[in-house]
Amino acid sequence: MDIAVNTMNPETLVADLARNGRRAQTVLARMSDADRADALHAAASALRADEATILEANAGDIAAGEAAGLTGAMLDRLRLDADRLSAIADAVDAVADLTTPVGQMISRDERPNGLVLERVRIPIGLIGIIYESRPNVTADAAALCLKSGNAALLRGGSEAVRSNRAIEASFARGLESAGVPAAAIQLMPTQDRAAVGAMLKAAGLIDMIVPRGGKGLVARVQADARVPVLAHLDGICHTYVHSAADPAKARALAVNAKMRRTGICGAMETLLLDAAFSEASALVGDILDAGCELRGDERAQKLDPRIKPATDEDWDAEYLDAILSVAVVDDIDGALAHIAAHSSGHTDVIITEDVDVAEQFLNEVDSAIVMVNASSQFADGGEFGLGAEIGIATGRLHARGPVALEGLTTYKWLVRGTGQTRP
Amino acid sequence: MDIAVNTMNPETLVADLARNGRRAQTVLARMSDADRADALHAAASALRADEATILEANAGDIAAGEAAGLTGAMLDRLRLDADRLSAIADAVDAVADLTTPVGQMISRDERPNGLVLERVRIPIGLIGIIYESRPNVTADAAALCLKSGNAALLRGGSEAVRSNRAIEASFARGLESAGVPAAAIQLMPTQDRAAVGAMLKAAGLIDMIVPRGGKGLVARVQADARVPVLAHLDGICHTYVHSAADPAKARALAVNAKMRRTGICGAMETLLLDAAFSEASALVGDILDAGCELRGDERAQKLDPRIKPATDEDWDAEYLDAILSVAVVDDIDGALAHIAAHSSGHTDVIITEDVDVAEQFLNEVDSAIVMVNASSQFADGGEFGLGAEIGIATGRLHARGPVALEGLTTYKWLVRGTGQTRP
Numbered sequence: 001m002d003i004a005v006n007t008m009n010p011e012t013l014v015a016d017l018a019r020n021g022r023r024a025q026t027v028l029a030r031m032s033d034a035d036r037a038d039a040l041h042a043a044a045s046a047l048r049a050d051e052a053t054i055l056e057a058n059a060g061d062i063a064a065g066e067a068a069g070l071t072g073a074m075l076d077r078l079r080l081d082a083d084r085l086s087a088i089a090d091a092v093d094a095v096a097d098l099t100t101p102v103g104q105m106i107s108r109d110e111r112p113n114g115l116v117l118e119r120v121r122i123p124i125g126l127i128g129i130i131y132e133s134r135p136n137v138t139a140d141a142a143a144l145c146l147k148s149g150n151a152a153l154l155r156g157g158s159e160a161v162r163s164n165r166a167i168e169a170s171f172a173r174g175l176e177s178a179g180v181p182a183a184a185i186q187l188m189p190t191q192d193r194a195a196v197g198a199m200l201k202a203a204g205l206i207d208m209i210v211p212r213g214g215k216g217l218v219a220r221v222q223a224d225a226r227v228p229v230l231a232h233l234d235g236i237c238h239t240y241v242h243s244a245a246d247p248a249k250a251r252a253l254a255v256n257a258k259m260r261r262t263g264i265c266g267a268m269e270t271l272l273l274d275a276a277f278s279e280a281s282a283l284v285g286d287i288l289d290a291g292c293e294l295r296g297d298e299r300a301q302k303l304d305p306r307i308k309p310a311t312d313e314d315w316d317a318e319y320l321d322a323i324l325s326v327a328v329v330d331d332i333d334g335a336l337a338h339i340a341a342h343s344s345g346h347t348d349v350i351i352t353e354d355v356d357v358a359e360q361f362l363n364e365v366d367s368a369i370v371m372v373n374a375s376s377q378f379a380d381g382g383e384f385g386l387g388a389e390i391g392i393a394t395g396r397l398h399a400r401g402p403v404a405l406e407g408l409t410t411y412k413w414l415v416r417g418t419g420q421t422r423p
Numbered sequence: 424m425d426i427a428v429n430t431m432n433p434e435t436l437v438a439d440l441a442r443n444g445r446r447a448q449t450v451l452a453r454m455s456d457a458d459r460a461d462a463l464h465a466a467a468s469a470l471r472a473d474e475a476t477i478l479e480a481n482a483g484d485i486a487a488g489e490a491a492g493l494t495g496a497m498l499d500r501l502r503l504d505a506d507r508l509s510a511i512a513d514a515v516d517a518v519a520d521l522t523t524p525v526g527q528m529i530s531r532d533e534r535p536n537g538l539v540l541e542r543v544r545i546p547i548g549l550i551g552i553i554y555e556s557r558p559n560v561t562a563d564a565a566a567l568c569l570k571s572g573n574a575a576l577l578r579g580g581s582e583a584v585r586s587n588r589a590i591e592a593s594f595a596r597g598l599e600s601a602g603v604p605a606a607a608i609q610l611m612p613t614q615d616r617a618a619v620g621a622m623l624k625a626a627g628l629i630d631m632i633v634p635r636g637g638k639g640l641v642a643r644v645q646a647d648a649r650v651p652v653l654a655h656l657d658g659i660c661h662t663y664v665h666s667a668a669d670p671a672k673a674r675a676l677a678v679n680a681k682m683r684r685t686g687i688c689g690a691m692e693t694l695l696l697d698a699a700f701s702e703a704s705a706l707v708g709d710i711l712d713a714g715c716e717l718r719g720d721e722r723a724q725k726l727d728p729r730i731k732p733a734t735d736e737d738w739d740a741e742y743l744d745a746i747l748s749v750a751v752v753d754d755i756d757g758a759l760a761h762i763a764a765h766s767s768g769h770t771d772v773i774i775t776e777d778v779d780v781a782e783q784f785l786n787e788v789d790s791a792i793v794m795v796n797a798s799s800q801f802a803d804g805g806e807f808g809l810g811a812e813i814g815i816a817t818g819r820l821h822a823r824g825p826v827a828l829e830g831l832t833t834y835k836w837l838v839r840g841t842g843q844t845r846p
Binding site: 026122384417 | 808845
């Protein structure tokens, strides 16, 4: 099998995989939600039962990664142990128990001529997932796709190839034991990069691609894909502290938005301080004291001698690290103008007790998520009550912000008549 | 201006137009719906007031078209008169009075930590419309975009260039008199085809492209676009007459679905007759008597000597003419298999009095619109109660079937907190 795969041209390989996946998806789409949930529980059980095999495969990846000189952080992302694998299985069980959007009625209308029109949610079809080194994505993404009635074609990072194969094999065995065709969840059987290119071009075969990983991966996928892509490239999230901000809230929120975890896409990257906010020096002091480097414009630098000068690039930087750019703005209009010029459309926040200013900010900031008096680190499917997320999207069509099961569905129109001809 | 435009490179031109349009859109997005409606009424009034100018421009297009040897059908599509212009203005007034989806709340949730999450509909941004010879599209598409808070960049066919410029100038004057920036609706100032190519590549500048025209245009747009496209390529619509169909309904529906208008995308192109349907001969006789050519498989040919043999190509043909392919199938499974193999995902219909079979068909046919006991010619935004349509979409993401104002919106998440930090 591997030999055939390796000699096959990438387009043919992807077309074959896609056809298998699409065929499996039609079976999946006709199953009841309860049956799909049972299949996911069976997959979770299989992951637990196959712990030894999966951890052994992972040990192989770790050994290869060490030999290849991967950094400690990369090895940590790659590493599985009994606890982590158990958490992966638990997450699959949790997705199984989410309420499915499939079958939901979006709208219903009866026309004067008696036609009854309904829009009903259905699965999208075959979802391509392209991801990097975290092997948990294999199970997470598979579970979300399956629960929403979609088939998935997964292509993981080369560092995790042994782990991904073991997880996928176990997962698929669980699904099959519950009557789901194994091809509903397929892992790309080759790490040939040309096969990724073929996935990106497979319009009409793959319905949507979700890249999960760093900016380099997402940028390549967005640049090359002919298939619709659900993703965000940057999370350049702003927090604007308005003159009417509650100082205690502002200080706690700013530290949390930046420092709770600096490496996630919802972390604050630029702080905008209103010139009339009274506790600006104390606020930047809190962030500096928490171990963050600050890079400020001229007015910001006067707030604390530890603030370094910012360059033009800083206003468009996603640091994903303990670094923050900070600018002083004259008022809400100055904040809105800065955000319009530099936001990546992910999550932007205002801190204020002035309801009118808050509503203006909510209306006028054109990002997927706009928040008032909350930490931008809440930009997450779990925190939004979606149960999980396949990713966060900043595109303007289909689904935006944290995307979970609903974003993995589309709809069709059902029209019920009694013999109506069109005049 | 025209000289500068003609010497400008297409990418720069499109980028300039897009920036102007996006700037105008931010003004539009902040206007109230009542103000946007007023602006559209002003545009409709301007079209009426400028009747002489617009008809004169149209006469110029007609004269040029005649000189260029356009067919009678093409000249008819191009031709305006007082009645047709009045109908165009009336349609703009009608769109002005539709209920706007902008600002609608899609969902609302209060999290245990007190965060209040809402998803609210917002305009998409800048919509590109690429169309052929009908000058009414200039006003129709502009009205739908404007009512949903979007800016539009229009690129019409060369045959209609004088008419389109006159309509756009009049429309924009009307908008401006009501406080909308003229750049909210822009007509491409050159017919250079390279500028169309630049529109298709303008990802990040143009948010969505809607092609309006024949299959050649749509195919080119879909093949070349890097911007998301809302469209359908084919309308290969099936009607399956089940064994439990009411014969009188079936005969009336079949004739209507094919012959009411043969040139629209919702016209039936393939008739599937259940082998056990009792009045199959009478039904095909009705269609033949109505002046339609029938091309059948072997079993269908036995129903009437006038039926010609079908070739393999007939099952994938969109005739848009008084021609119909007809096949006899054994049962619902045969019909579903034929549709799965040959449908373009636009509109497929079953005629039956058996509720269970009808529901099976509704569930298992994977098209944008699935109908029971109704004519596929109802596949239309007006007939669906949407008031108008920007087009019919068969893609799987964003919006499907007849797309009107709601399909021209997206959403953002609004999160209102009281100082919540993420644990």
